[in-house]
Amino acid sequence: MAVDRSVALIGAGNMADALLRGLVGARTISARRCIVTNRSNDARLRGLAARWGVRTTRDKAQLLRDADVVILAVKPADMAGVLDEIAAHVTPRHLVVSVAAGVPLATIERYLHGVPAIRAMPNTSTAVSASATALCAGRWATAAHHEVARALFEAVGRVAVVPEALFDAVTGLSGSGPAYVYLLAEAMVDAGLRAGLDRATALALVAQTVLGAGKMLVETGQDPAALRARVTSPNGTTMAGVGELERRGFSHAVREAVERAASRARELRDALA
Ligand SMILES: NC(=O)c1ccc[n+]([C@@H]2O[C@H](COP(=O)([O-])OP(=O)(O)OC[C@H]3O[C@@H](n4cnc5c(N)ncnc54)[C@H](OP(=O)(O)O)[C@@H]3O)[C@@H](O)[C@H]2O)c1
Structure with missing residues (x-):
């Protein structure tokens, strides 16, 4: 869905590039209505301008x-400095969207009093426009602001609305989640090598298997347990493999991993406060 808004992006790093791919690359917003800034890396700004046709500036007042819509895509540790710099120029007619992990809406709202703000937690699959993004709205954001933010992040994947109190949990689940799947893929590729396949073939088979299973989950909307039951015939090969995983505590380990990552998100958030 096209979004008829002018967008300013503060931060020009990996997340900004991934967002531009979905927003400008897929024509969700028009390149001439998008302006980007960073702190000091001129080559990076020139690269983004060349790649996406967006405007760039170092003048935040002009930006x-x-x-x-103002998207804040800086590291959490740089957020206070950026909020301080922009506070005099941001007004309640703006919508501020932060993707910074661990920076609460209350912090943003303390600097930008009365300004509608939305917090988003995308993941690295934004780079291929397949992010799982959690969104929550601040105290001055209306349903209309929420819809704008939703449209922006639906351009780079799928969106779930989640209370801010669950953002650490989301960080441990879908924020860190791609790495859990990569670890599974690594182990599957290793198993393929041990069985005699060459690396390229094992990787191709595993990558497509992960993609296919993900597509099944998304496109059928079925519960993962139901999908698993459908491919597990009694006494068959899949049942043997899944049984081995469960005997070795696979589900338990994954639950513990998500909880540990969420508690690490909490620790990092507390360290920023
Ligand atoms: N990467 C991900 O997949 C991912 C996923 C979820 C959330 N996030 C969040 O996205 C945010 C950005 O992550 P990233 O990976 O894109 O970081 P990054 O590649 O390090 O980029 C950070 C950007 O912020 C800019 N910056 C820092 N201080 C600034 C200032 N005062 N004014 C203007 N620009 C400033 C930097 O400019 P210079 O280069 O010129 O210093 C750089 O362009 C983080 O808060 C992270 O938590 C990222």
Whole structure:
């Protein structure tokens, strides 16, 4: 869905590039209505301008003058400095969207009083427009602001609305989640090598298996347990393999991993406060 808004992006790193791919690359917003800034890396800004046709500036007052939506894509540790810099130029007519992990809406709202703000937690699959993004709205954001943010993140994947109190949990689940799947894929490739396949073939088979299973989950909307039951015939090969995983505590380990990552997110958030 096209979004008829001017967007200012503060931060020009990996997340900004991934967002531009979905937003400008897929024509969700028009390149000429998108302006990007960073702190000091000129080559990076030139690269983004060349790749996506967006405008760039170092003047935050100018950046914010024409913007409807301001996306904050800086590291959590740089957020306070950025909020301080922009506070005088951001008004309640703007919508501020932060993707910074561990920075609460209350912090943003303390610097930007009365300004509608939305917090988003995308994941690294934003780079291929397949992010799982959690969104929650701040105290001054309306349903209309929420819809704008949703449309922006639906351009780079799928969106779930989640209370902010669960954002650490989301960080441990879908934020860190791609790495859990990569670990599974690594182990599967290793198993393929041990069985005699060459690396390229094992990787191709595993990558497509992960993609296919993900597509089944998304496109059928079925519960993973139901999908698993459908491919597990009694006494068959899959049942043997899944049984071995469960005997070795696979599900338990994954639950513990998500909890540990969530508690690490909490620790990092507390360290920023
Ligand atoms: N990467 C992911 O997959 C992912 C997933 C979920 C959430 N996030 C969140 O996204 C945010 C950005 O992550 P990233 O991976 O894109 O980081 P990154 O590649 O390090 O980029 C950070 C950007 O912020 C800019 N910056 C820092 N201070 C600034 C200032 N005062 N004014 C303007 N720009 C400033 C930097 O500019 P210079 O290069 O010029 O210093 C750089 O362009 C983080 O808060 C992270 O938690 C990332």
